[in-house]
Amino acid sequence: MNILLFLIPISLVMIGAAALLFAWAVKHGQFEDLDTPALDILRDDDRPPPPAQDAPAEDRDAG
Numbered sequence: 001m002n003i004l005l006f007l008i009p010i011s012l013v014m015i016g017a018a019a020l021l022f023a024w025a026v027k028h029g030q031f032e033d034l035d036t037p038a039l040d041i042l043r044d045d046d047r048p049p050p051p052a053q054d055a056p057a058e059d060r061d062a063g
Contacts, residue, residue, distance in 0.1 A: 025031065
């Protein structure tokens with residue numbers, strides 16, 4: 001039963017810290033635009049990929 005005297009204040013401190021971190025995130029705009037970053041990966045690239053370059057001859061012969 002004495003452990004509750006230790007665990008309850010610890011849990012209250014953790015809840016307070018979580019609330020402060022959440023308030024900080026909201027204040028700094030962490031939750032402003034949740035859709036655009038997820039859609040950016042789905043957009044096509046208009047640029048073609050650069051052509052692959054062969055390795056120099058000295059790198060291929062080493063080994």
